[in-house]
Amino acid sequence: xxxxxxxxxxxxxxxxxxxxxxxxxxxxxxxxxxxxxxxxxxxxxxxxxxxxxxxxxxxxxxxxxxxxxxxxxxxxxxxxxxxxxxxxxxxxxxxxxxxxxxxxxxxxxxxxxxx
Amino acid sequence: xxxxxxxxxxxxxxxxxxxxxxxxxxxxxxxxxxxxxxxxxxxxxxxxxxxxxxxxxxxxxxxxxxxxxxxxxxxxxxxxxxxxxxxxxxxxxxxxxxxxxxxxxxxxx
Numbered sequence: 306x307x308x309x310x311x312x313x314x315x316x317x318x319x320x321x322x323x324x325x326x327x328x329x330x331x332x333x334x335x336x337x338x339x340x341x342x343x344x345x346x347x348x349x350x351x352x353x354x355x356x357x358x359x360x361x362x363x364x365x366x367x368x369x370x371x372x373x374x375x376x377x378x379x380x381x382x383x384x385x386x387x388x389x390x391x392x393x394x395x396x397x398x399x400x401x402x403x404x405x406x407x408x409x410x411x412x413x414x415x416x417x418x419x420x
Numbered sequence: 421x422x423x424x425x426x427x428x429x430x431x432x433x434x435x436x437x438x439x440x441x442x443x444x445x446x447x448x449x450x451x452x453x454x455x456x457x458x459x460x461x462x463x464x465x466x467x468x469x470x471x472x473x474x475x476x477x478x479x480x481x482x483x484x485x486x487x488x489x490x491x492x493x494x495x496x497x498x499x500x501x502x503x504x505x506x507x508x509x510x511x512x513x514x515x516x517x518x519x520x521x522x523x524x525x526x527x528x529x
Contacts, residue, residue, distance in 0.1 A: 309462075340519075347424075348463075348508065348519040363516060395462060408454070409517065411462035 308332065309412035311396050317418045318386050326381040326415050328396030336399045337379040338363075338409065339371060341392040348395065354379055386419045393417075422447040426509050426520035434528050437499050441523045443509030444491040453485055453492050456508040458522070463508055466494070499527045 312327045330337065339351040340363075350363030354373040368390060370382045379398075383390055396412040423446045433439055445453065452470045456463035467476045469485035469492060476483050480499075485492045496503055506522040 338517075345521060347521040348510070348517075350516050353516065364518075408465050408468060410465070411456075413461045 309396055309398055309410060311394075311412040311415050313415060314413070315416040315418075317420065318383075320387055320419055322386050324383045324386055324417070326383075326394055326396075326417070328379045328381070328412060329377050330379075330396075330398045330410075330412075331377065332398060332400075332410070333376060334398035334410075335376070335401050337373065338397040338399075339369070339379070339381045340395045340397065341365065341390075342395060342414075343392050351381065351394075386417075388419045391417060391419045422511065422513055422518040424509055424511050424518050424520035426507075426523050428523060429521060430524040430526070432526045432528065433499055435499060435501060437527075438495065438497045439499060439525060441494040441496075441507050441509075441525070442491065443493070443520055445509075445511045445518075446490065447511050447513040447518065449513045450487065451512045451514050454510045454512065454517070455483055455492070455494050456510065458506040458508055459504075466507075496525075499525075501527050501529055503527050 309330045335356045338353045340348045342348045349365050351369050352371040354360045357376045360371050394415045397409040399409045425444050427442045454468050455466040467483045472487040480497045483494045504527045508522045509520045510517040
């Protein structure tokens, strides 16, 4: 593994189903993030984690949950998917969230369609 | 509420042209401004700007920040078809990155 990986690459899901998007990084970065990207709205932060064991809400957290049991993994769960959650989801990581010179590195994205 | 606005939203040019992409922002606690290039998939980092008036340069790409007027520009000279992408501007306010909508640049041969 090099950098950030996400799985699945794409998924079609029936409304009401539960879905977990996976994200793994091998850079030993402390901070990780989940964004959704929608046409006309840009990238919006869903949840973040400053370090293993901690999580926080971003701009659009409703309907999503995250966990950070270890440094490498940051799964995003949709407990009961709705069509408005159709989007492209990007996971990102940065060495440390609190340094102004830090840069976020992005995974390849997961395209999710909720019908 | 933090806000980042990019213009134009889309731009079509011919190879060899020079383009200027704009990013203006309103944030409560500015720490840095970042430019990303997004082709088919993940955004990739281009520049981070923290100080006014200091140009960052990488090949044909350059960027500068004006913290007084609250904007940044990204210049691409002698454009190539490989420059076709969405260019994203984001502002780090300490608590999070706020992204603009992006500028879709298309460079035709």
